[in-house]
């Protein structure tokens with residue numbers, strides 16, 4: 704309430720930052736990139752919001768029919784939201800860039816735009832997960848690939864693309880996840896118990912719209928991972944990230960029995976029922 708009054712005051716006094724923004728580019732036209740672009744476009748009719756995509760058909764569908772039928776079926780997109788497959792057209796004149804690509808594709812993508820993205824255009828990352836191989840977070844991948852201290856913000860919290868489109872309430876901050884592991888890695892405990900920690904975990908574990916949860920349910924029913932992944936065209940960051948988190952646990956000497964079992968189910972070295980049996984048979988220890 705307090706912040707909404709402050710913001711309203713700024714808008715009335717003509718000091719709202721949105722007033723100074725004419726163009727924002729959104730990298731990635733999947734479900735969340737499209738939802739973020741729509742939220743921005745809804746804020747101001749004169750704002751030019753442009754989605755950078757690879758698929759020319761999705762581009763046509765957004766520009767002519769104002770829909771993204773491939774990733775966000777059933778929603779009419781604001782008419783000031785446009786799409787392009789041209790990197791230079793997308794970035795030209797943009798004052799902010801939203802990054803909404805899967806984490807595993809981020810390095811290759813940023814390599815392809817790093818010479819075109821001006822060093823003073825802030826990147827707002829909404830991608831969640833850890834990079835396979837390096838174990839890096841988005842906050843580490845971006846400067847490493849761009850080779851400079853690029854201005855960047857990292858958003859995370861309990862938010863589903865469809866609910867954002869439906870204007871349902873949500874809240875977002877920046878964070879890490881497993882409490883003990885995150886503490887060892889230098890995170891603040893308050894971050895873990897807040898929106899981007901527990902808040903996001905609750906949504907991903909219990910929310911009926913969660914793609915990660917849907918994969919877990921199917922694995923539990925005995926469907927092989929390969930078959931599950933083939934049946935969906937959308938990313939589930941938890942699949943690669945589970946193994947990376949277990950690797951980080953080893954690095955920081957934090958034992959993660961449940962996540963280790965999840966990673967083993969995902970890499971097919973353990974069945975879900977065996978994982979449950981193993982977890983239930985862990986020695987009883989004092990809770991930490």
Ligand SMILES: NC(=O)C1=CN([C@@H]2O[C@H](COP(=O)(O)OP(=O)(O)OC[C@H]3O[C@@H](n4cnc5c(N)ncnc54)[C@H](O)[C@@H]3O)[C@@H](O)[C@H]2O)C=CC1
Pocket residue numbers: 731732733734735736737756757774803804805806808811812829830831832862863864865936937938940
């Ligand atoms: N969907 C959601 O409700 C939320 C998603 N996120 C995060 O946002 C990120 C993106 O997720 P979604 O939009 O849901 O994924 P998605 O699977 O719906 O879409 C991914 C998009 O990235 C594009 N892409 C993949 N590889 C690419 C490459 N090499 N170059 C250019 N484009 C490429 C795909 O074509 C697609 O348009 C993920 O890290 C996800 O965890 C965060 C909050 C909510």
Ligand SMILES: O=C(CO)COP(=O)(O)O
Pocket residue numbers: 831860861862863903906907912913914915916938939940
């Ligand atoms: O990030 C999300 C919830 O906050 C989206 O969850 P899924 O990727 O599991 O659909």
